[in-house]
Amino acid sequence: MKMIDVKNLTFQYQRKGKLVLDKLNFACEKGTVNVLIGLNGSGKTTLIKTIAGLLENYQGEVYIDGKSLKELSIKQRAKIMAYVSQRSNAVDDFSVMDYLLFGTVNKMNFYQSPKEDDKNKVLDCANQFRIEHLLDKKLGEISGGERQIVSICGAIVQDADLIILDEPTSALDIKNQHSVLSIIKIIAKEQGKTFILSSHNPNHALYLDSNVFLLKNGSILAQGRAEDIINVETLKSVYGEDICYSTELAYREISFSDYENK
Amino acid sequence: MLNKKKRLTMGVYFTLVSLTLVGVFILALIIGRYDISIETLFEMLFSQSGYEIERSIVLNLRLPRTIIAALTGLALSVSGLLYQETFQNKLVSPDLLGVSSGAGVGAALSIVLGLSSVFVSFFAFGFGVLTVLATMFVAKAFQNKSSMVLTLSGIIVGGCMGAVLSFIKYLADAETTLASITFWLMGSFEHSIIENVYILLPIVAVCSITILSISWRINIVALGREEAQTKGINYRFYRTLIIIIATLLTASSVAFAGTISWIGLVVPHIVRLMVGRDTKKTIPMCMLFGATFMVIVDILSRVFTAAEIPLSAVTGFFGTVIFVVLLFVRRNTISEND
Numbered sequence: 001m002k003m004i005d006v007k008n009l010t011f012q013y014q015r016k017g018k019l020v021l022d023k024l025n026f027a028c029e030k031g032t033v034n035v036l037i038g039l040n041g042s043g044k045t046t047l048i049k050t051i052a053g054l055l056e057n058y059q060g061e062v063y064i065d066g067k068s069l070k071e072l073s074i075k076q077r078a079k080i081m082a083y084v085s086q087r088s089n090a091v092d093d094f095s096v097m098d099y100l101l102f103g104t105v106n107k108m109n110f111y112q113s114p115k116e117d118d119k120n121k122v123l124d125c126a127n128q129f130r131i132e133h134l135l136d137k138k139l140g141e142i143s144g145g146e147r148q149i150v151s152i153c154g155a156i157v158q159d160a161d162l163i164i165l166d167e168p169t170s171a172l173d174i175k176n177q178h179s180v181l182s183i184i185k186i187i188a189k190e191q192g193k194t195f196i197l198s199s200h201n202p203n204h205a206l207y208l209d210s211n212v213f214l215l216k217n218g219s220i221l222a223q224g225r226a227e228d229i230i231n232v233e234t235l236k237s238v239y240g241e242d243i244c245y246s247t248e249l250a251y252r253e254i255s256f257s258d259y260e261n262k
Numbered sequence: 263m264l265n266k267k268k269r270l271t272m273g274v275y276f277t278l279v280s281l282t283l284v285g286v287f288i289l290a291l292i293i294g295r296y297d298i299s300i301e302t303l304f305e306m307l308f309s310q311s312g313y314e315i316e317r318s319i320v321l322n323l324r325l326p327r328t329i330i331a332a333l334t335g336l337a338l339s340v341s342g343l344l345y346q347e348t349f350q351n352k353l354v355s356p357d358l359l360g361v362s363s364g365a366g367v368g369a370a371l372s373i374v375l376g377l378s379s380v381f382v383s384f385f386a387f388g389f390g391v392l393t394v395l396a397t398m399f400v401a402k403a404f405q406n407k408s409s410m411v412l413t414l415s416g417i418i419v420g421g422c423m424g425a426v427l428s429f430i431k432y433l434a435d436a437e438t439t440l441a442s443i444t445f446w447l448m449g450s451f452e453h454s455i456i457e458n459v460y461i462l463l464p465i466v467a468v469c470s471i472t473i474l475s476i477s478w479r480i481n482i483v484a485l486g487r488e489e490a491q492t493k494g495i496n497y498r499f500y501r502t503l504i505i506i507i508a509t510l511l512t513a514s515s516v517a518f519a520g521t522i523s524w525i526g527l528v529v530p531h532i533v534r535l536m537v538g539r540d541t542k543k544t545i546p547m548c549m550l551f552g553a554t555f556m557v558i559v560d561i562l563s564r565v566f567t568a569a570e571i572p573l574s575a576v577t578g579f580f581g582t583v584i585f586v587v588l589l590f591v592r593r594n595t596i597s598e599n600d
Contacts, residue, residue, distance in 0.1 A: 054488055078494030089350070089486045093539040102482050106494030113478035113542060136265070158493065 001066075003162050003194040004028040004051060008060035011046055011218075020046045022218040023060070028196055028211065030161070033188045035205040035226070036198040038215030038238060044198035047215070048166045051196065052083040064162065078106035081162035082155030086170055088147070092140025096131070096150050097122060099139060103157030122157055129153045129183060145176025149183055156187065163187075165197035169204065181207055202230045214238050272543060275536055279547065283332070283554040290328040290557050291320050293565060327454035328557055333466045334451075334519045335529075335556025337511035339548045340473060342526030343533070344504045347484040347541060349409050356512040356526040358413065359505065360420035364393025365516040367423050370430040370443045379453055382446070383517040390513030393423055394505065407498065409487075448572030449520035451560050458518045465514045469507045473545060476500070480541040522556075523574045528581040529555055535588045555581075 004027060011021040021043050028034045036044045049055045051062060053069055062069040065080050072080070082103070090099050097119070104118040126132045129149060134142055142150065148168055155163045168184075169177040185208055187193055199205065205212045205226040212229040214221040214237075222234045292298045298306075298316050306313040306320065341356035349358065357363065368389025372382045401407075401415040434440040473480075479500065482490050487497040512526070529552045530544070536551075537543040559580055563571045 049488075052492055054491065074491055074496045075494045078492060081492075083488070083492035085488060089484075089489055091484075091539050094481075098481075098540060102485070102493055105479065105482055111475040 001030045002027045002063070003030045003032075003065055004034075004196065005063040005066075006051070006060070007063075009047075009050065009062060010059040011043075011050055011055060011057070020218050021050065021058070024218075024220060026213060026220055026223060028194060030194050031188070031192040032194055033184065033208045033210040034194075034196040034213065035208060035210045036196070036213050036215055037200075037202055037205060038221075042215040042238075043218040044215055045166055046218075048083075048164055048196070048198050052081065052164045053077045054083070075106055078158065078160070080160055081164055082158040082160040083164045084148075084151045084155050084166065084168060086167050088139075088151055090139055092138055094139050095135065096126075096137055096139060096142065097135040099150065100126065100135075100154050100157050103154045103159075106158060125153050125157045128156070128187075143176070145172050145179055148172060148176070148180050152180065152183055152187075156191075156193075160193075162194045162196070165195065167198050167200065169199065169201070177201075177204075184208060202226075202235060206230055272537060276547065276550070279550045279554060283550055283557070286554055286557045286561065287328060287332065290331070290561050291324045293561055294319070294324065295564075295568075322456070326456045326459050327451040327560065329459050330454045330462060330518055331451050331556045331560040332553035333459075333462050334515040334522065335525060335552040335554070335559075336470070336549045337466055337515040337552075338522060338526040339529035339533075339552025339555070340470070340545060341508035341512045343530035343541075343544060343548045344473070344480070344508045345526075346530055347480055348501055348504050349413060350484060350486060351413075352531065353527070354413075355523075356508055357420065359397045359416040359509070360393040360423055361390040361509050361512045362516055362521045363420045363423035363427065364396075365390035365513055366447055366521055367393075367426050367430065369446050369517075369520070370427055370434070373442045373446065374430055374434050374439050376439075383458070387513045387517035389423075390516060391509055393419055394509045394513075398505070409501070445572065446520045448574045449522035449577075450563075450570060450573055451519055452570055454518065462514055462518055465510055469511050470549060472503075473507055476503075477545040478540075478542040480504070480545070481539075484541070519573065521574070522577055524577040524581045525552065525555065525559075528577075528585050532584060532588055535592050555584075 006024050006026050009021050009024040010019060012019050024047070036047060038044050046055065050058050051064070051069075053072070053074070064072065064077070067076075067080075069077070088099070090102075100122045101114045101118060104114055104121065123132065123135075126135055129152075131146070131149060131153060134146060134150065139147060139150070148171075152163070152165070152168070165184075168180050172180065181204055184195055184197070188195055188208075195210075202212075208226070210226050211224065212226045213223045214229065214234055216238055221237055222229050288300065288303070292300055292303050296315075296319055298320065302313065302316055303320065306316050338356055342354075345354045345356060345358045346352050365386040368385035368387070369382050371389070372385040377385070397412070397416045397419040400419055401412045404411050404415070431440055431443055434443055479495060482493055482495045483497060483500045483504070485493075490497040490500075516522075530548055533544050533547045533551050537547050556577075559573060559576045562580060563573055563576045
């Protein structure tokens, strides 16, 4: 079953401007982890935002869980998919609990606000992510890595089957990168959620045992399982001839103990 | 434990501000050029006859102006808070989209044309609303739905209205109409009558109930379009609703009281220093605090001198003092990114 089905997707920010996405065709199966890899300006974020429903003037079709994105209301979209930006705009004054409760809004009517049930749900999710000790802290008091894990936890609170992450590890140190990637791996495995995320690090795709889409100039250069796609030829075609590839280095780089064993 | 303490502090703040509002409201009814004792006030209220002068002063003069002062304070403070949260900018005031400049033009035009005070209010309200519509139209013409373009359109249209106002003032008679325009632009509750309350009260009530019912959601709107939308909030719908409500609140207040500067900017800041950022708490607190603040300002404007001091002068001075004190007390809890 396809969770994302993209057909002839073309996007440009300005009329008669450069094609940022050029007739893309691809699909992501349910319960898979999918990683978009490419240079800056290759169209990763534009593709992520289009799938998340944040860019409207695209051509072609995007189907989410079998339904056309254009026909889904904002509330319906939020029930199917959750989006995590590189950094939330939430002000530092909010507690982690307050922030996570925002994820429950897609189940509420116009005038409603969170009830005890919603708080219990947040507690459950926080327990899964082992961040219950952060709930009373303000967003400004936690580290960048913890904040990113809180944001992903917010996506789980939203109860969506598809989770879209825009460069979730871009501002994190290597230890926190590993924490975030481990969480993604665990949630995908245990809850069967579908993930699509962009990354600058091909090692992440290998670690996540994911499907990879290599993007260059708005087109997909190659796609397939990470272990098949991440090789010196394909990476050279994306990053240029200077790329140096070592499987050993890749595993050495991500060498923290798993999040679940912490 | 922490939550319990927080809730208790919140409860104390809300109780204190509510009691202060009741206190200053009663004070506003008894203080003035003709002092009335509190005993007389209650005896008068619970008796059918007697105290004719006091009854007339309280019911015909002080009660309408105090109610209008409270409603105006509430309206301008909440509008300021709503704009600051929606446009993610703590420096914006209810005049962001040009409502007050438009109202100023409407009022000045009606004064120059020699129309009665009813028409001055009507013109001020109408021009205030029309100016915001013009701002939205200009933003639409740019074919860009971002809040930045809307804000810039507000600056363009507001600036244009400022120029029109200057032109009207230039044409006005220096001895008569120019003085009236200038006085109107500084704000006053001097001409408040009970009929104004009948118009202002329902507008403020409907807007307040609507905003209170969505107060928690405004936290999510304040995250910006991307985050709000992906959490299931129709950002543009809420932004439009907030603009409509803030425009109605500001235009109707300005129509009866003239332009009052400072309050819409400073009260939301004071309230945030007291109760934090959660709009579920800041909105009701802003209503209570704004109303209390404006009633105090009204009392101050009429007790110091025989003639009334313009409201904007008092709000500026009084607001600065409170703001400096609060900022000093909370200086260590404000981060560099705030």
